[in-house]
Amino acid sequence: MAKKLSYERYAWFHGRVKAGIFPNSARLAEHFEISHKQAQREVEFMRERLGAPLLYNPDRRGYGYEDGNYELPPVWLKEEELHALCLAMRLSAAIPDRDLKKSLRRLMENFFSLRSADTPPGFRDVEEKVSVKNVAYYRVPEPVFHAVVTALFRERTLKITYRTPHKNET
Known part of the structure; x- marks a missing residue:
């Protein structure tokens, strides 16, 4: 719910900037009944993590965009x-088209640069956590696969017991 409320604040602030109203953190705090410090953090997040080209205008005592074409990330x-x-991106390593792989990688790196601190790891972390070797060798039951993926992304420790496929040895 908190992320939804934050997005609502970003959208409100963005709308005011686009309309030429020059909002500031005090107006954001007042409108959403949040602390002034929280409002300042929201503005900084927009600038640093969402790439919003916000510039403070001392004459208008509020923010405007340096680039009027800026839009909030839609995803x-x-x-x-x-x-x-992340898994789809990792599995795309099998794509033979190098240019397409480079484009996909840039897209994902840009996407992950927008994530907040409490979201799952970036693509480089995924490369370390998910191997795509012998993907088709053994079919893993869906609930097991889902549990392992969730644990990896949440950086939880897993205990795995390996059994050989032909001799049933542990």
């Missing part, structure tokens, strides 16, 4: 959707 994903995107 906000749930944790499971982000896991699926």
